[in-house]
Amino acid sequence: MPTMTFGRAINAGLRRAMDDDPKVVLMGEDIGKLGGVFRITDGLQKDFGAHRVLDTPLAEAGIMGTAVGLAYRGYRPVVEIQFDGFIYPAFDQIVCQVAKLHYRTQGAVKMPITIRVPFGGGIGSPEHHSESPEAYFTHTSGLRVVSVSNPQDAYTMIQQAIASDDPVLYFEPKRRYHVKGEVDEAAPPSSAMGDARVVVEGTDVTLVAYGPLVSTARDAAIAASDDGISVEVIDLRSLAPIDFRTVEASVRRTGRLVITHEAAQSGGLGAEIAASITERCFDYLEHAPVRVTGFDIPYPYSKLEFHHLPDLDRILDGVDRVLRRPNSLSALDADAAVQR
Amino acid sequence: MPTMTFGRAINAGLRRAMDDDPKVVLMGEDIGKLGGVFRITDGLQKDFGAHRVLDTPLAEAGIMGTAVGLAYRGYRPVVEIQFDGFIYPAFDQIVCQVAKLHYRTQGAVKMPITIRVPFGGGIGSPEHHSESPEAYFTHTSGLRVVSVSNPQDAYTMIQQAIASDDPVLYFEPKRRYHVKGEVDEAAPPSSAMGDARVVVEGTDVTLVAYGPLVSTARDAAIAASDDGISVEVIDLRSLAPIDFRTVEASVRRTGRLVITHEAAQSGGLGAEIAASITERCFDYLEHAPVRVTGFDIPYPYSKLEFHHLPDLDRILDGVDRVLRRPNSLSALDADAAVQR
Amino acid sequence: MAQDEARPGSGSTSGDHGSGPASGTVHPGAAHEGADELVQLIDPHGVRHADVRYDELVADVDGPALRRLYEDMVVVRRIDAEATALQRQGELALWPPLLGQEAAQIGSGRALRADDFVFSSYRENGVAYCRGVDLTDILRVWRGNASSGWDPYSINMATPQVIIGAQSLHATGYAMGIIHDGADSVAVAYFGDGATSQGDVNEAMVFAASYQAPVIFFCQNNHWAISEPVGLQAHVPIARRAPGFGIPSVRVDGNDVLACLAVTREALARARAGGGPTFIEAVTYRMGPHTTADDPTRYRDPNELEDWAARDPLARLAALLDSLGLLDADYADSVKAKADATAATLREGCLAMPEPAPSDVFRHVYSEPNSWLDRQQDHYERYLASFAQASQEGSR
Amino acid sequence: MAQDEARPGSGSTSGDHGSGPASGTVHPGAAHEGADELVQLIDPHGVRHADVRYDELVADVDGPALRRLYEDMVVVRRIDAEATALQRQGELALWPPLLGQEAAQIGSGRALRADDFVFSSYRENGVAYCRGVDLTDILRVWRGNASSGWDPYSINMATPQVIIGAQSLHATGYAMGIIHDGADSVAVAYFGDGATSQGDVNEAMVFAASYQAPVIFFCQNNHWAISEPVGLQAHVPIARRAPGFGIPSVRVDGNDVLACLAVTREALARARAGGGPTFIEAVTYRMGPHTTADDPTRYRDPNELEDWAARDPLARLAALLDSLGLLDADYADSVKAKADATAATLREGCLAMPEPAPSDVFRHVYSEPNSWLDRQQDHYERYLASFAQASQEGSR
Numbered sequence A, B: 001m002p003t004m005t006f007g008r009a010i011n012a013g014l015r016r017a018m019d020d021d022p023k024v025v026l027m028g029e030d031i032g033k034l035g036g037v038f039r040i041t042d043g044l045q046k047d048f049g050a051h052r053v054l055d056t057p058l059a060e061a062g063i064m065g066t067a068v069g070l071a072y073r074g075y076r077p078v079v080e081i082q083f084d085g086f087i088y089p090a091f092d093q094i095v096c097q098v099a100k101l102h103y104r105t106q107g108a109v110k111m112p113i114t115i116r117v118p119f120g121g122g123i124g125s126p127e128h129h130s131e132s133p134e135a136y137f138t139h140t141s142g143l144r145v146v147s148v149s150n151p152q153d154a155y156t157m158i159q160q161a162i163a164s165d166d167p168v169l170y171f172e173p174k175r176r177y178h179v180k181g182e183v184d185e186a187a188p189p190s191s192a193m194g195d196a197r198v199v200v201e202g203t204d205v206t207l208v209a210y211g212p213l214v215s216t217a218r219d220a221a222i223a224a225s226d227d228g229i230s231v232e233v234i235d236l237r238s239l240a241p242i243d244f245r246t247v248e249a250s251v252r253r254t255g256r257l258v259i260t261h262e263a264a265q266s267g268g269l270g271a272e273i274a275a276s277i278t279e280r281c282f283d284y285l286e287h288a289p290v291r292v293t294g295f296d297i298p299y300p301y302s303k304l305e306f307h308h309l310p311d312l313d314r315i316l317d318g319v320d321r322v323l324r325r326p327n328s329l330s331a332l333d334a335d336a337a338v339q340r
Numbered sequence C, D: 001m002a003q004d005e006a007r008p009g010s011g012s013t014s015g016d017h018g019s020g021p022a023s024g025t026v027h028p029g030a031a032h033e034g035a036d037e038l039v040q041l042i043d044p045h046g047v048r049h050a051d052v053r054y055d056e057l058v059a060d061v062d063g064p065a066l067r068r069l070y071e072d073m074v075v076v077r078r079i080d081a082e083a084t085a086l087q088r089q090g091e092l093a094l095w096p097p098l099l100g101q102e103a104a105q106i107g108s109g110r111a112l113r114a115d116d117f118v119f120s121s122y123r124e125n126g127v128a129y130c131r132g133v134d135l136t137d138i139l140r141v142w143r144g145n146a147s148s149g150w151d152p153y154s155i156n157m158a159t160p161q162v163i164i165g166a167q168s169l170h171a172t173g174y175a176m177g178i179i180h181d182g183a184d185s186v187a188v189a190y191f192g193d194g195a196t197s198q199g200d201v202n203e204a205m206v207f208a209a210s211y212q213a214p215v216i217f218f219c220q221n222n223h224w225a226i227s228e229p230v231g232l233q234a235h236v237p238i239a240r241r242a243p244g245f246g247i248p249s250v251r252v253d254g255n256d257v258l259a260c261l262a263v264t265r266e267a268l269a270r271a272r273a274g275g276g277p278t279f280i281e282a283v284t285y286r287m288g289p290h291t292t293a294d295d296p297t298r299y300r301d302p303n304e305l306e307d308w309a310a311r312d313p314l315a316r317l318a319a320l321l322d323s324l325g326l327l328d329a330d331y332a333d334s335v336k337a338k339a340d341a342t343a344a345t346l347r348e349g350c351l352a353m354p355e356p357a358p359s360d361v362f363r364h365v366y367s368e369p370n371s372w373l374d375r376q377q378d379h380y381e382r383y384l385a386s387f388a389q390a391s392q393e394g395s396r
């Protein structure tokens, strides 16, 4: 099995999808000769031609709207949004067209569009280059949303996303592009895109993550085990819909749930996970689900970004909290207990 | 105290704000001679002139972006988005500019922009005219989001929104525009915009609503009282930030929470409320918070919209559920209990 | 601030300002001699004028063909009136009349080939008629019975777009697909004067020019976007917009069905030959309200309507036919009979439309199973069943 | 698909196609005689050419004034080089060089009045210099130490915009405010060739034309948007875009500082006199990478760079000064010394910049208290304190 970087794995997946289906076309800014600012499409224009790997004018609504037209004509466009923060000009076309056309036309028109979004922070970039906008899309009916955390999934899931007849937002954790991993290119199509994956098994606490924070969560689980705490780590993979059965089964065993993401807390995906799991597992919960997330702020300038981003220590503090072990808010909890 | 319709109350509040501050300007499509498609700005262009009540070109990004420029110049623009479903072309300017400029400029530039959005369904309209997009904005740091449910609040809060130095999304429940109520135009500025309001006091269940569903929730409380169930109804008024103290205080007493909104359930505001209240009141809860909301679908065509919209019966079913009384999902709950 | 639009037939242009061209300077309108002139083949009095450029494009339009165009317009006007009546009678929730825009829609619509593909707004029911739409289908959405009326692939026309201007990009993308397929069909985007202010429409021109896509931007300038006059959207005549993107444009009398046919044929031929996009501004007038929910007396001068009534697209073709001896009483009766029969079919179809089932709200959101939605559907079906049960048990 | 852009000085235009103007038809480029010609007062060899229209606009630019423009350009190039060096040395996270665009930025920037207001992108550090920015302030964002460098009202220039094209609408709205205030200042939007594809920029033109706002759209066509050549964005020269919106435009040699000054002054005078917006296309070249993170060798021909080096904006003004006897060794030395001193100040400011405090992440999100955020800040401060406590207690 070859070892490759995350970025290479997506490239290989795109190449495979293009080989398999001549209707797959790539669209985006600078994805041709340059191979994209992250080089994810490196070499593809050279090999497949400028008619299948389109450098587009600098206009995201235009890219998304013409992708809709191409889908109408039977194509399967794969759109690259250069950075997370540049998806908003395309928001109207995504929400009102891409998400709704299948419903609007009562199934007559399919929108097999894949929207690739390098997302998340931690790379020291200026404004608009480090955002986590996934919750806008998980709240948008008609879309599917996935995020990948390792080269193998990246390779498999980009193909699954492209093969899906429903539109898929495919969130790529840009700060992990250079992480390497084994990729089985011959592996049969698995259920990766739909199912959450238990990354680390554990019995005390369920820790849910996706995208860039899966590896942080894994590290936290290892650190916690040093303290004798057994953390089960789940990589959601699919963010809409979420495979709640897997999470539910875990929480029924552990009774405790910690969720982590980079996006702002209020109205973030963590809220949906906490609410849904509380609905499904109320009688099994020993503590309210705890969210360890970014703050309710615009993404900060790079010198402060690691205060905003959840890291191993903040996750461990959340684990302590859900276990009612001493943690940074113990004093507050004690106050509240007194008030009761 | 005069009695006026909801729509008139907003008109009166706008008029008052324009009288009080010459920097207040209104912008939108058809808001001048026509007075807006809902007539909310009726007469204002005639009285204040076309330089203060601007009919704009048909371009929402343009409206929002020029409003940003006007705010830079010291104005307080009040933008009307004609219908909820037409706010998305302005999404980029709202999320990347309106919400972030104060942060970006480290407080030097204020964005006292009010964005009025007639929202919600129930008026038999075609696609894009009945949406509830509030969760996109409550998840956007830098914005404040409010929704009004009665003429008095509408009158007071539009003035508070305009007076706020922070940008405010002001969601108007269009299907209630014709509801009448007393409006005390002399009332001193209250804390309305920040604080939730207990509409009906009760002891068994806390029912949280906002905008168009507040009156439905009130009706549900009355109906429940016939069954001997005491429901406390809270009108959130502010959706971001939510006045969780008021909700928390109520749930500590009732131990039970039902949340209702028209927006799709997954990732909706109900998720944030359920998650936050579970965090704050876990030890007081007798049942997981229950959400009674629209489905995860594009807003449906009008013949089916009343299946999508929560109504009195669906809310009562949710109340039964949170009380563990017989309800539509009792059979499921029983199955689950067996599985345990 | 808003300049008056040039009126068809008046030949005048407006919005020009500044002096003549100077070294390196482009003045709007200054260098555009003749640019704002309307292509007109039949004048408001029904007189056919010769045109060196466009006559050959409609050389095949003989008496019978002119009669077919006339019939189409009469029938479409009748359909529109019937739908308006159905709305007034409470059978439709809303209706957007096309009254006054028949020539623009029929003239362009009849120029198309079956394998061309149309992306329109809500007002192009005349175009849908040309595409062969089943009449009932144009009412489904407005009755609130369905999210769309027809399968776009059955008549090669997308279902109406409500988001102003969005379809211009869809047409452009579709046209990019046509190039890719090596086909010679054409995509056509219909939109209004108001739509030209939207970023989407301008981006569509950027993409269309960049890829030389076989797409026609057919703008019906009906002078109003709800209550807003066209001068608020465009400071100079709309047709001037496209050349700045590298797209040839033409301004046509939108109430002259023959001229609309001619310019659309020209644009189609250019596109099929690999010549890329064309922008057509059809200058016409919305004689009715924006929709049946609108009250134009609040914002527009009744004299304006009168002026435009004198340029009615049907009246002028009737006058031409008459002058050619093609409008005898028998023929006129037969056209009226056809229109009435069509209206009756429309009404029947409307009233016979089946009601949707509650569970239809969940259909077609996704083409694949979706655990979130499937669960919600299951719960809602249980909820509905609980009523049936309750009423059986006689409780509550 | 993408046509080659006309080169400054070459006088040739491209992208024209189709035949001459015909009845009612506007062909792109066809009717624009002279429209694509560049305004040029100083040619690449440093020769000053007479111009009937623009000479009077720069009649006051005597020897000392030319020297000041030269100094500005030298200093700005030096600032840019120093910042690039600081990035290479790890002191800045990123830097977007303006190398090659000095004339466009200084020529336009020096035309402005203090009470005019600039809305720019990330590349206009030369303009910021003209506005009197504190040098350290231009580095704060690129060092990652702050969300912005300066208070916009202190120099009447907004902090750089990263969302391509968004600022064009802000400038237009600001200009609408100027009208409302009855003032005679002007708003200026700077953006690139790539930005012209964005809906926002086109909508800005719609609004500016509709309200006749005193705004200048100053487009630096530096031939590239990262790796994309201008021909992908614009099928015909960019200056042609604006007249279609009713906005006069001009195409200027962006490497000729005097011509840039002249056309900007003309546009400012028009705006101050109530004549509304102007669009300026300054044809220039991005001689460096897009940013320090970019590698242009992947996508562009090194010969192109060489061609443009021959049209360097500094070299040509130096040649002119030399021909006027204004570039003696003493003067040259003094300019160099000023540039070096400025660079030293820049470097010092960069290195002395204070580090932000952790709690700064929460500041200025809102101007009023916010219960959600205040709670998060409280919790985070407790979290940080728990470490201090833990390290005191010696645990973990």
Ligand SMILES: Cc1ncc(C[n+]2csc(CCOP(=O)(O)OP(=O)(O)O)c2C)c(N)n1
Binding pocket: B029, B058, B060, B082, B086, B089, C121, C123, C162, C163, C164, C191, C192, C193, C194, C195, C196, C222, C224, C225, C226, C286, C290
């Ligand atoms: C994005 C968006 N904004 C606003 C509206 C509301 N709206 C519906 S029709 C209309 C006017 C459209 O005018 P025009 O483009 O001239 O087309 P016409 O109705 O005249 O055919 C408006 C503002 C909308 N449908 N979509």
Ligand SMILES: Cc1ncc(C[n+]2csc(CCOP(=O)(O)OP(=O)(O)O)c2C)c(N)n1
Binding pocket: A029, A058, A060, A082, A086, A089, D121, D123, D162, D163, D164, D191, D192, D193, D194, D195, D196, D222, D224, D225, D226, D286, D290
């Ligand atoms: C909305 C948006 N999309 C994409 C980007 C990424 N991006 C940054 S600069 C740039 C190229 C801009 O080119 P141009 O407008 O010509 O300005 P220049 O960099 O040449 O000065 C791109 C695509 C962005 N910043 N904003």
Ligand SMILES: [Mg+2]
Binding pocket: C192, C193, C194, C220, C221, C222, C223, C224, C225, C226
């Ligand atoms: Mg119109």
Ligand SMILES: [Mg+2]
Binding pocket: D192, D193, D194, D220, D221, D222, D223, D224, D225, D226
């Ligand atoms: Mg550029």
